[in-house]
Amino acid sequence: MQTSPDLLFKSLADPTRRAIYERLCRNGEQTVWMLTDDTDISQPAVSKHLRILKHSGLVRDRRDGRETHYSAEPKSLAPLIDWMSLYAAFWREKFDRLEDLLKRMDQ
Amino acid sequence: MTATRTLVIEKELPHPPEKIWRALTQGALLKEWLMDNDFQPIVGHKFSFRAAPNPNWSGVIESQVLVVEPNTTLSYSWGAVGLGTVVVWTLVATGGGTLLRMEQSGFGPDQGRNYGGARIGWQRFLTNLEQLLARTQ
Numbered sequence: 001m002q003t004s005p006d007l008l009f010k011s012l013a014d015p016t017r018r019a020i021y022e023r024l025c026r027n028g029e030q031t032v033w034m035l036t037d038d039t040d041i042s043q044p045a046v047s048k049h050l051r052i053l054k055h056s057g058l059v060r061d062r063r064d065g066r067e068t069h070y071s072a073e074p075k076s077l078a079p080l081i082d083w084m085s086l087y088a089a090f091w092r093e094k095f096d097r098l099e100d101l102l103k104r105m106d107q
Numbered sequence: 108m109t110a111t112r113t114l115v116i117e118k119e120l121p122h123p124p125e126k127i128w129r130a131l132t133q134g135a136l137l138k139e140w141l142m143d144n145d146f147q148p149i150v151g152h153k154f155s156f157r158a159a160p161n162p163n164w165s166g167v168i169e170s171q172v173l174v175v176e177p178n179t180t181l182s183y184s185w186g187a188v189g190l191g192t193v194v195v196w197t198l199v200a201t202g203g204g205t206l207l208r209m210e211q212s213g214f215g216p217d218q219g220r221n222y223g224g225a226r227i228g229w230q231r232f233l234t235n236l237e238q239l240l241a242r243t244q
Contacts, residue, residue: 091116091209101136105129
């Protein structure tokens with residue numbers, strides 16, 4: 001699944017979602033009940049986070065009878081790895097604008 | 108991948124440090140080349156940079172001034188979409204002008220909610236991510 005970087009960042013901007021995602025990376029496939037266990041977060045809240053993670057391509061699900069199993073999709077993280085290179089382009093453009101401004105300014 | 112966590116851009120400019128310092132610290136000038144802002148060169152001052160919003164981003168970067176050493180060093184935090192970094196500007200006078208260096212680094216802890224008692228900051232997240240990707244690639 002092709003993930004837009006914006007969607008990915010939005011999805012990971014929430015620390016709870018990052019924690020859920022990390023748990024899936026660490027522990028492998030989990031049901032929503034396993035993810036809710038030993039936390040103070042309700043099952044509907046965990047389900048909502050999982051929906052957002054799934055929508056951004058970070059998590060995939062698998063139906064098995066009445067249960068849905070969730071697992072991490074690490075390939076979707078590629079845009080995050082590119083994050084710093086995006087910022088490099090951002091700052092280079094700003095440097096050019098700064099140079100233009102300096103030319104126009106008085107000493 | 109560790110190297111990508113610090114971004115450095117360096118350029119020698121044919122202008123004195125004092126002039127570049129003004130462009131870095133006077134709000135109206137800063138707006139011209141960087142972004143709209145309510146910056147003040149006072150350590151501890153909280154301010155924001157504002158770019159045009161888009162459907163996925165408010166366009167707001169939350170910042171706080173960390174270091175102000177006139178004509179030499181300026182640093183502020185740079186927080187967007189839950190990601191906290193620090194920007195450091197360094198000015199070094201050279202024969203013909205100034206060597207201007209911008210360094211953006213560090214992924215500070217989030218002031219976010221807890222999950223199962225654990226606070227998951229970006230730094231730890233990215234460290235774990237590196238390990239994960241090293242295994243899957």
